[in-house]
Amino acid sequence: MALRSKRESTTTKSNDPIWEYCSRINGNRMNLKCNYCGLERWGGINRMKHHFAGDHDNVAPCTQCLDNVRELCIQILGELERPKVNEKECFQEEEKEVQMVGGKRKTSMDAFVTKGKGKEKQQPLNAMVKKREPVVHSICRFLYGHALPFVLVKSPLFASMMEAVGEYGKGLKLPSYHEARVTFLKKEVDNVNAMLEKDKKEWKRIGCTLMSDGWTDRKSRSLTNFLVNSPSGTVFLKSVDTSNVIKDAQKLFKLLDSLVEEIGEENVVQVVTDSASAYVAASDLLMEKRKKLFWSPCATHCIDLILHDICGLPIFTDTIKKAKEVCVYIYKHAWVLSMFRKFSKKRELKRPGVTRFATSFLTLRSFEENKIPLGAMFASEEWAKSHYASKVDAIKVGAILVSDDKFWKSVKYCLKCVNPLVKVLRLVNRDVKPAMGYIYEAMDRAKEQIAQNFNHQKIKYERIWNIIDTKWDLQLHRPLHAAGYFLNPK
Known part of the structure; x- marks a missing residue:
């Protein structure tokens, strides 16, 4: 029985390259640990793929893994979601894509938006290079023209966008200014709120930390970002102009108290702020009212002091x-x-x-x-x-x-x-x-x-x-x- 288990383990690892980047906990193939950041999660190798890919699909993204590992996991997960097509149909489809129509190529983005592996190798190499080069040049000109950071090309969102364009094919109507500014912005807000519901369930299950991070903008306004941290990651809650409350312990207490009420008193384990005297006094008032939570000063700020x-x-x-x-x-x-x-x-x-x-x-x-x-x-x-x-x-x-x-x-x-x-x-x-x-x-x-x-x-x-x-x-x-x-x- 032991020999059989060992053989099965070896076979599983050899079939899936992602086993190189994670380890089993107590030999359990469903309970794994990331070799880069040390994250431990139940759910097997598939959940680890989402962890490396950084797609926030029910697991926090890995902040330490190499770019080639992230790209490999994005590719594997993308192939799992893509419908399977036999090689003959794929070849015929690609042949259609490179036919000349009225002196111009009738093309689809998915013929050249690739990750280096796949059935596009069935085309002649020279044809692929000629087909890909002007499109990539156009994409890069967009980055150069708007002074966008080059690291954007490594973003999973960038890859997802280009794949969606490729799958749509010729004739895509570009988003209008109103759609980008209003229509789809509202949809994305709804999408983010839906994702946030997963985090809120975890806050109720194991608790969370309310954190504050103060800074001063170019207009000399004192702004404070409030974030909520839990094992699944850190979520931005809101940014508040605290110019008129930053020195007033009573006003700070009311602000912190309202935020705890918004998150749910039963969910907040601790509140972390800097160690300024107004925050210390406000936090004492908060702990006096909310008996189940603790205040802790920011350890980074304290060591800096x-x-x-x-x-x-x-x-x-x-x-x-x-x-x-x-x-x-x-x-x-x-x-x-x-x-x-x-x-x-x-x-x-x-x-x-x-x-x-x-x-x-x-x-x-x-x-x-x-x-x-x-x-x-x-x-x-x-x-x-x-x-x-x-x-x-x-x-x-x-x-x-x-x-x-x-x-x-x-x-x-x-x-x-x-x-x-x-x-x-x-x-x-x-x-x-x-x-x-x-x-x-x-x-x-x-x-x-x-x-x-x-x-x-x-x-x-x-x-x-x-x-x-x-x-x-x-x-x-x-x-x-x-x-x-x-x-x-x-």
């Missing part, structure tokens, strides 16, 4: 300031930048962002990686002979990179303090797996790694630990994080 406080220490402020001066000087002068790229073999210096404090430490890491090229460039004969070398700002930058040993020691010190925290930031800021059950352990490991980086000499890392502990105790030390850690089998 930890990095912000660390940036305020004198050694970090001075080191980051010098690194910015070097970056600004090199990238401001085209000849200097070209020379740097020649010495660094086209490796770049990462320039710090305005709001994300982690980018400052990514800048310092790029300096450490380019320490030798930077020193060699400013000590080279080519640099000494250039007219830039005698300028005041160039002399200042050269002194930082060549003569200032304290700068490079400070870069090394800063990275020893912060690299473990940046790893935690990446963990909580990615969608590969839910981070709730890992934050406790990740923060403990980060603190331990910082101590190890300084051979447990407490005087070197004590201030860093104090900053971490302050933010952790005030914000990240939440009941749900503790429960997730306790229930995580890993």
Whole structure:
């Protein structure tokens, strides 16, 4: 019996190429795990195909799989839905498509809208190329003319659109402005709402998280996007202009309360916002009214604030300031930048962002990686002979990179303090797996790694630990994080 099961398993895997990209859980061929993103789902190999294809058909799309895997699954699923036609009928149909009518080809899009495999190979290769080239050129001109991103050609929606056009054949009347703006927009809204019903059923079954994401537009309005997250994925709920409520805890509470009411109090497990004082006060009022839900601050925002406080220490402020001066000087002068790229073999210096404090430490890491090229460039004969070398700002930058040993020691010190925290930031800021059950352990490991980086000499890392502990105790030390850690089998 065991031999028979093994033989059946081998046969199944060899027949379906998608078995290479997923694994069985406890040997059960109906309970599978994605080898790319780790998603575990019941439903067998067919459900995994929808997962890789990213068509949102009763399973969340894979965000990590390779493009060729996604295209293969789209092709397989498309072939399953297409009615089967015998080879003789297909050949006769294609022969009709290339007949000359009044000096023009009578063509159908499906003769050249293909994915590289299929019965179109029965046509002569030269005829296929001549037939396909002007159409593809026309499609590409549309992308170029409207400055659309080239990645659109990889979209399943783009492939679906072209297949639909091909199946319609000659004589398709293009959509009018009114149809695109009104008629079919309403139909698509209805379609999205129908898809949303599936998510709402899951919210009722296992609960969900209400999340907020604030930003400021070009008119300086404070806008907040509200989203609902569950194991099936994240759904955009609405965007609200919060300019007149963002600083008022009572108004924020009423807004959050109305959203919980809209989703259903019995469905909301937690509400996640940033840790601004108004949101903290509003969330306390919300938990007081809604006894079954929890408020949690955004872990990414909290860790970013930890990095912000660390940036305020004198050694970090001075080191980051010098690194910015070097970056600004090199990238401001085209000849200097070209020379740097020649010495660094086209490796770049990462320039710090305005709001994300982690980018400052990514800048310092790029300096450490380019320490030798930077020193060699400013000590080279080519640099000494250039007219830039005698300028005041160039002399200042050269002194930082060549003569200032304290700068490079400070870069090394800063990275020893912060690299473990940046790893935690990446963990909580990615969608590969839910981070709730890992934050406790990740923060403990980060603190331990910082101590190890300084051979447990407490005087070197004590201030860093104090900053971490302050933010952790005030914000990240939440009941749900503790429960997730306790229930995580890993």
